[in-house]
Amino acid sequence: DTGLTPACEKIYTTNLLLDLFHEDDYEEPAKIPSEPLEDILKGLLDEACRRELIPDSIAYRDLFDTRMMNCLLPRPSQVQREFEERYQRSPQEATDYFYRFSQDSDYIRRYRVSKDQKWKTATEYGEIDITINLSKPEKDPKAIAAARNAKTGAYPKCQLCMENEGYAGRIDHPARENHRIIPITIYNSRWGFQYSPYVYYNEHCIVFNGEHTPMKIDRAAFTKLFDFVRQFPHYFLGSNADLPIVGGSILSHDHFQGGNYTFAMAKAPIEQHVTLPGYEDVEAGIVKWPLSVLRIRHKDEKRLIDLATHVLAVWRDYTDEDAFIYAYTDGEPHNTITPIARKTGDSFELDLTLRNNITTEEHPLGVYHPHANLHHIKKENIGLIEVMG
Numbered sequence: 001d002t003g004l005t006p007a008c009e010k011i012y013t014t015n016l017l018l019d020l021f022h023e024d025d026y027e028e029p030a031k032i033p034s035e036p037l038e039d040i041l042k043g044l045l046d047e048a049c050r051r052e053l054i055p056d057s058i059a060y061r062d063l064f065d066t067r068m069m070n071c072l073l074p075r076p077s078q079v080q081r082e083f084e085e086r087y088q089r090s091p092q093e094a095t096d097y098f099y100r101f102s103q104d105s106d107y108i109r110r111y112r113v114s115k116d117q118k119w120k121t122a123t124e125y126g127e128i129d130i131t132i133n134l135s136k137p138e139k140d141p142k143a144i145a146a147a148r149n150a151k152t153g154a155y156p157k158c159q160l161c162m163e164n165e166g167y168a169g170r171i172d173h174p175a176r177e178n179h180r181i182i183p184i185t186i187y188n189s190r191w192g193f194q195y196s197p198y199v200y201y202n203e204h205c206i207v208f209n210g211e212h213t214p215m216k217i218d219r220a221a222f223t224k225l226f227d228f229v230r231q232f233p234h235y236f237l238g239s240n241a242d243l244p245i246v247g248g249s250i251l252s253h254d255h256f257q258g259g260n261y262t263f264a265m266a267k268a269p270i271e272q273h274v275t276l277p278g279y280e281d282v283e284a285g286i287v288k289w290p291l292s293v294l295r296i297r298h299k300d301e302k303r304l305i306d307l308a309t310h311v312l313a314v315w316r317d318y319t320d321e322d323a324f325i326y327a328y329t330d331g332e333p334h335n336t337i338t339p340i341a342r343k344t345g346d347s348f349e350l351d352l353t354l355r356n357n358i359t360t361e362e363h364p365l366g367v368y369h370p371h372a373n374l375h376h377i378k379k380e381n382i383g384l385i386e387v388m389g
């Protein structure tokens with residue numbers, strides 16, 4: 001019993017579920033066995049299939065059990081109020097509540113996430129996390145066939161849009177009736193705070209623009225990262241880069257990822273301190289890490305935003321032929337930055353990871369990317385999470 005539905009809503013909730021099953025009669029059983037959520041949902045989904053409410057396939061079952069779970073949940077405004085009340089006491093209390101809620105609601109499917117394989121491996125750069133993600137459901141042939149015939153809807157525009165909250169989903173878009181978004185203010189505009197349903201690490205959160213607007217690494221992006229870290233100092237927040245290959249899987253919607261987890265990169269030390277002209281007050285150094293990372297640290301995050309903006313401008317135009325770094329080829333830009341912001345003690349810290357997405361005939365997926373002999377392990381973009389180790 002997670003306490004998700006209060007006792008006073010028992011009859012109301014029962015009636016919503018009866019309606020979902022096209023059932024207008026009910027007699028409460030003498031004894032209700034205590035079972036794990038996965039088993040309860042399985043029993044009810046089997047019943048829905050027997051009643052021919054849904055075809056018996058994973059995609060339709062996922063749409064239907066999400067609808068079921070929403071019958072048990074508070075409305076978005078209640079969740080927002082609960083979050084806000086706790087936030088007044090402490091940001092951590094608020095995120096603890098919301099992270100647990102996001103699992104109890106089955107938005108994060110605990111029983112799937114627990115199938116992921118995770119371990120740490122010792123390297124000269126520290127203990128790197130290795131994961132094999134199994135919790136994203138495999139698409140089944142029935143769903144693929146149905147998706148081919150379905151019209152591609154422009155609503156919601158993508159999986160990160162605000163319009164997903166409460167959305168029933170389609171065969172080609174996950175159901176989000178059980179999803180709740182916490183509204184937050186970033187860069188003086190309306191943003192959303194939520195967890196990733198796939199939880200790649202502890203309290204893996206997503207902070208996303210209220211508007212469907214593309215990712216862009218610029219001064220505003222650095223400012224937005226610190227707007228969040230100031231409000232949630234126990235969470236780090238990073239951004240994917242804004243170019244293909246070195247960016248994340250969604251470049252079309254401005255968003256960041258963070259959470260309550262210390263990656264190997266955050267533990268990696270500065271191996272060479274540097275002083276940057278005009279920024280002598282900022283502690284800066286090259287991090288001992290497989291990627292090229294400049295770490296900058298200051299009590300005043302505005303100094304970090306200024307310096308990061310300067311480093312970005314210089315790096316965007318930087319070419320070093322001997323090192324096979326080209327800022328542009330045929331007018332196409334290759335240099336960008338993957339930034340990660342965090343609070344350590346009473347200082348702010350920003351890691352600036354220098355990225356280059358150049359390709360050659362020999363390495364058509366990227367020179368600074370796993371080469372073909374490693375694609376059976378990793379072929380997708382090397383985004384923020386991979387950068388952090």
Ligand SMILES: [Zn+2]
Pocket residue numbers: 157158159160161162211212213252253
């Ligand atoms: Zn979007």
